[in-house]
Amino acid sequence: MDDVLEELAATIRGHGRDSHERAEELVRTALEDETTPEVILESSLVPAMADVGRRFRDREIFVPQVLVSSRAMQAALRVLEPLLTPGAFETRGHVVIGTVKGDVHDIGKNLVAMLLRGSGFVVTDLGINVPMQRFADTIEEVQPEIVGLSALLTTTMMQMESYVEEWVRLGLRGRVKVMVGGAPVTSAFARKIGADAYGRNASDAVDAALALVEAGRGGTAGERTA
Known part of the structure; x- marks a missing residue:
């Protein structure tokens, strides 16, 4: 399970051409392994995207790279959002x-x-x-x-x-x-x-x-x- 979540986070942080497809596949794999949607979100997706934001702020990456990461994140969320229980995780x-x-x-x-x-x-x-x-x-x-x-x-x-x-x-x-x-x-x-x-x-x-x-x-x- 940890390997899948780590690869998912790396996919979000990376900028591969097909990262959105890979992100969706990894979310489905994690769900099949009985990882809860909340754990996938809090342990992998949110930290990965926060890291993308930090690197963008520090000018380590630029708009094209952020857009690729955003597309991968959106693909992952399309799978997860229907499964998330309202109130199951803390939001800002x-x-x-x-x-x-x-x-x-x-x-x-x-x-x-x-x-x-x-x-x-x-x-x-x-x-x-x-x-x-x-x-x-x-x-x-x-x-x-x-x-x-x-x-x-x-x-x-x-x-x-x-x-x-x-x-x-x-x-x-x-x-x-x-x-x-x-x-x-x-x-x-x-x-x-x-x-x-x-x-x-x-x-x-x-x-x-x-x-x-x-x-x-x-x-x-x-x-x-x-």
Whole structure:
């Protein structure tokens, strides 16, 4: 069993062309060996993806390598997620993430979502071009601790302010912490619109989310917090 989990972790950390297929095979093998989904997740997948995030932060690997690892992780999770018992393992918190309306860019957002999962967060990824009301409905439905807004364009970035203002009007703003990021976004802009945190890149966004949770879903996190 340990050999299978070690190989699975190595597959996630590695960057082989067919690593996603191998990751799925190894998860199925571990399940056939009667390893629980929770053990596979906590002992192999989460530590491996956390290591990928650390190496990305330290510039030991770059976006193409992280995308390969993310694809392998997603393949493994597709097998595991239907089998996981709610509440059977401890999570860091729940993050709803998406790219704002009018913006169809998702590479950065996808990296953040995968690294958050690798750090133990439950992530609801709403995808691209997400209108404010869909975020609002999802906040009501899943009760997340954090909402992450992403934008790649200066024009679409301005949507973030209207989203936050509307959530205040709807009485939702006090329920969640808001984290923003994307190429044109700055810490000054995040402060201006009333966001709680700002991620300069994917690994920084994960650190910001962890800081929000560890501060009791409030407080500050130095330069990463708006």
